[in-house]
Amino acid sequence: MAEFCLDCLNKICNANEPKRKFVMSKELYLCEECGEMKYVVICYRRNLLSSIFRRLAYWLKLFIDNLRRRTQHKKL
Ligand SMILES: [Zn+2]
Numbered sequence: 001m002a003e004f005c006l007d008c009l010n011k012i013c014n015a016n017e018p019k020r021k022f023v024m025s026k027e028l029y030l031c032e033e034c035g036e037m038k039y040v041v042i043c044y045r046r047n048l049l050s051s052i053f054r055r056l057a058y059w060l061k062l063f064i065d066n067l068r069r070r071t072q073h074k075k076l
Contacts, residue, residue, distance in 0.1 A: 004033050004041060005033070005034065005038035021044065
């Protein structure tokens with residue numbers, strides 16, 4: 001996988017994404033664009049967030065199903 005620092009990634013993608021949107025490397029790596037030792041982007045943080053949201057949605061669904069089942073029992 002190619003490794004780029006945030007500056008170069010923004011340049012390549014013609015974007016201006018802030019650092020907090022990404023998971024950055026803990027150590028310095030050689031950026032393949034500018035050739036300097038920098039903290040490189042590991043992945044986009046949205047992937048992590050969406051997996052958390054998916055899990056939350058699943059729990060919420062379980063919770064609502066549970067509530068629905070309980071109210072149904074009360075009616076019977
Ligand atoms: Zn770079």
